[in-house]
Amino acid sequence: MDSAGEGHIRVGKLNMVDLAGSERQSKTGATGDRLKEATKINLSLSALGNVISALVDGKSSHIPYRDSKLTRLLQDSLGGNTKTVMVANLGPADYNYDETLSTLRYAYRAKSIKNKPKINEDPKDAMIREYQEEIMRLKAELGSDFGGGGGGPGGAVGGPYGGQAGPRVPMAPRVEKQIEYVEKIVERTVEREVIISQGPRPEEVAEMQAKMRQQNEETRLKAEARRMEVAAQRDMAESEKRRILAEVDLQEGQAMQEQQRKAELEANLHKMEEQMMAGKQVMEKAIEQEAELKRQQRRLKKQDEKEEVLKVQEEKQRQENMLLEDQCASQEEQVAKLTAKLQKLWDKYQKTQQEMVDVQQFNQSEREDMLSMIRDLRQTLKLKALIMEAFVPMKEIQNTQERAAWDPEEDEWRVQPIRIDKDNRLGRPGSVLGLPRPTSEFARLNRQMGDPNPRYMYDSIVMTDLDLPERTTEDYEVHPELGDRIERAIMTALSQ
Incomplete structure (x- = not known):
């Protein structure tokens, strides 16, 4: 409470912000989401640096607080009734020498902010x-x-001799x-x-x-x-x-x-x-002055537009005056000026012609490279298609096409692996039927007679031949006419 009995409220605000340092992609090697985050951090730090520079400069009438969310949130902490303190974290490694200098310059600019505190009073x-x-x-x-x-009424002036007044x-x-x-x-x-x-x-x-x-x-x-x-x-x-x-x-x-x-x-x-x-009149006058200020701003804006138009007209008039001066000058001066202009235009024309030739050559080279690449791709495609038609069954081609899927992220086709149902999977054949190991006739007879440990003699081991598998393939025989036709097709595809 003040002497007039009115209450005043004192409000303090403390903003503590942990600023992440700017990152260079060449050093960090960031990719994906981390690269996007680093880009946004660099943009926010750049906007904050622009605000600090505008506050330190003192010549800028506009402070770009609204360029980013960070500067908008820190608007109360930068300039005005605040004190700004920046703590810079530096490292002694010479590998980050450029970043260290940039951080020091950043902190020095923040240190140079001059605040002008005033009481927020109505x-x-x-x-x-x-x-x-x-x-x-x-x-x-x-x-x-x-x-x-x-003193009293008679204290100053008495009678005729009443003493001193x-x-x-x-x-x-x-x-x-x-x-x-x-x-x-x-x-x-x-x-x-x-x-x-x-x-x-x-x-x-x-x-x-x-x-x-x-x-x-x-x-x-x-x-x-x-x-x-x-x-x-x-x-x-x-x-x-x-x-x-x-x-x-x-x-x-x-x-x-x-x-x-x-x-x-x-x-x-x-x-x-x-x-x-006249307080109320002062407030009304302030409102009128604000309206007058807006009118003056609109008038100044219109005046600026008029000045721009006048500048354009002045530039046009200046060019016309230059033309008039050229016309009023002597013919020798006109010839010299026209010659110089012609030389400049000619040089510019020659330069443009050379650039056009270079561009045409570059485009032609690019076109030839692309055509050559297209021809190679077509030959490869035809060769693979021919091989598939000649040696790969149509059912396998259809199965492969059904399992193929386009990956937009990797920009390529991917073939899904073959999935085999457990119920339809073929069982593993047994290696030995009956006893777990070959047994001689002598041992089998003794076991039937009740001998739990029949004697295995060297002459009682069963001698068996190798069990060869049944052949499931055939030798490929090419018909003479079919072989010549395939060879011609391959040569034709390679020649294209």
Whole structure:
């Protein structure tokens, strides 16, 4: 709460931001999402650097806070009623020498930001506070000037021999009444939202002026009476008469000065109250000034557009003037100028022609390379198609085509692996039927007779021949006519 009984709120804000350093793709080797993230980080740091440069420069009228989300969020922390501190993290490795210098320059620019703090106060409250301070100062000045006046009504001027007079005219009661009246004016309620004060009415001002004139007249009459009283004392010493007359003149002059000063102070108070009464008018005037400012901005914009048009016209006029000057010059100068222009145009034409020839040659070379590549691809395609038609069954081709799928990310065809159903999978054939190992006839007979450990003699081992597999392939025999036809087809495909 302040002296006027109004509450004020102090608000503090602390923004702590961890800025990621800029990354070079050539050093980090980032790809995919990390590369996109690094690109966005670099863009945000660049926008923040532009804002810091604009704040440090001081010449820029526009601060680009809205170029990125980072600068928009840090708008309160950069410039204005804030203090900005940047802590730079550096490393001693010479591998990052360029990045270290860039970080140091970045931090130095942030260090050079100059803030201009000011209280975020309502303009109406500021105006009320200024007026109240001025009224209190005038009130204190009135109290210091008139608060220590003379004593009672007879304390300053006594009888003919009443001793020395006081330093002021006996007008303390009247001064106190005026101070009370001024206090009543000063202590009137001031609305906070709408600055409207009643102030003294015209009748009160007229009454106060009449009282001041009456007091001045009374002071003058008393001074005249004092002079007449002094002149009537015939037996009074001449020096005493002069002294008393001088004191009366001095008191009268002081009284007039005090009355004049009082009138000036009351006029200042009246002026301040009129200003407070005009608070609403000030706000309306501010709104009108804002509207006028917008009109001036639109007018300046139109004026800028007119200036642009005038610049174009001026440039056109300048070119016309140059043409006129060329026409007005001598023929030799015209020939020299035209020759120089022609030479420049000719050089430009030759250069353009050479560039066109180079471009045509480059395009022709590219076209030939592409045609050669297309021919090679066609030959390869025909050769593979011919081989598939001659040696690969159509069913296998269809199965391969069904399992082929295009991969847009890798930009190539992929063949899915063959999936075999477990229910339809062929079983593994048994290697031995019956006993787990070859057994001789002698051993089988002994086992049937009840011998649990029949004797295995060397002559009782079964001698068997190799079990050769059944042949499932045939020798390929090419018919002479079919072989010649295939050979011609292959040669034709390769020749194309």
